[in-house]
Amino acid sequence: MDEFLDELHKFNKNIYFEIGGHPEDEKVELIISAEGNVEYFASVEKLTSLAPEFKNWDIIAFKPPMGTGFSLDYGGRVFNPEEIIFIPLVSKKDPTAIGFNVCYPDYEESEREVFMNGTYLILDTIIGEKSNALDIDYMNVIKTPENIGEYDFRHISDIAEFIEERKNEG
Template sequence: MRKINTFWNWFQDNNQTIKNLINETPIKQKQICYLLNKRLGYYCKALDFMIVFPKKATQTTELIITANGNPEYFIKVTDLINNAPQLKHWKFTAFIQPTENIDKIIDGLDDQYIFPEITIKTSEIKFLPLNYDDKIKKLDIIIYLKNYNIHCNTKILLQAIYIILQDLLGEKSLYQNINFVQLARMPKQTETLIELYELQLYIDTVNYN
């Protein structure tokens, strides 16, 4: 508890500097992020942070604490956020949360993910379950992509898919429910495939049954 209080005491003393980070020079931004990361590391070196800045200066700035999907440190994230102070214009969030743009994805109006040599939209991805392990309560899935043969066996593509899954499901749900991901080329007949945006609903159904 002492380490938690030490972190939040430092954060409260420096919250205005951190909130103004976006307006600083690149060098100053790097210095502030270094200090924040160092202070967070005193509490737990396995954790990282993300800062989401609002469109207007008067709106809330969000500090997200992430365990990078490592379940061994989920409790560390939860304990830290549960003891966060009440600060005006700040929101403190445990774990990277799922996207709130499901309607856009359903309508095919979602933004593209742009990676080196790869451009993907969540609305263009489908999946099928491969196996559900009752012991660990995790699901193996196969992800179907257009033009998969072009990027076949590239590490970047698999990393990209995990980023998309994390945005769709949220950090905690992804690593608690997904065990293995296999990639495949989208077949000509897709009637039996499931839209990727329905993955969380499928997970909830499997877990409930």
């Protein structure tokens, strides 16, 4: 794996890979990722378009959307998309922009990085790397407001539908 990463970084030091797939599948997936950094998307697309076809491998550009039905352990916290809520935001400057606050009842500013990274990992898993990077204009993590019932909130497990609705409005 280290040797493969070294070779990959000769092409572009800012792209990475994941290997996976279902144990019963005949093919293994090799996912080439820019880790959400749009600046390197062209490198990922170029590399995967030039990749030869292999009988037992699928070469995939970007982490694909995997949907919901999972939870994530990250930074000593469990992130469950069925329990995490978000509050959609509307920008007066750009009403077509997609933005939202992700709410956590136990959010502490001192753990902001854990909450932000955990949220980005969940979004990558649900909607895929490319949508996470290109479709979301603004995302923040906050402590769940005490008056949350007064907000039009949704669960993060519904984020793909929310993004699609907003894109269709524009």
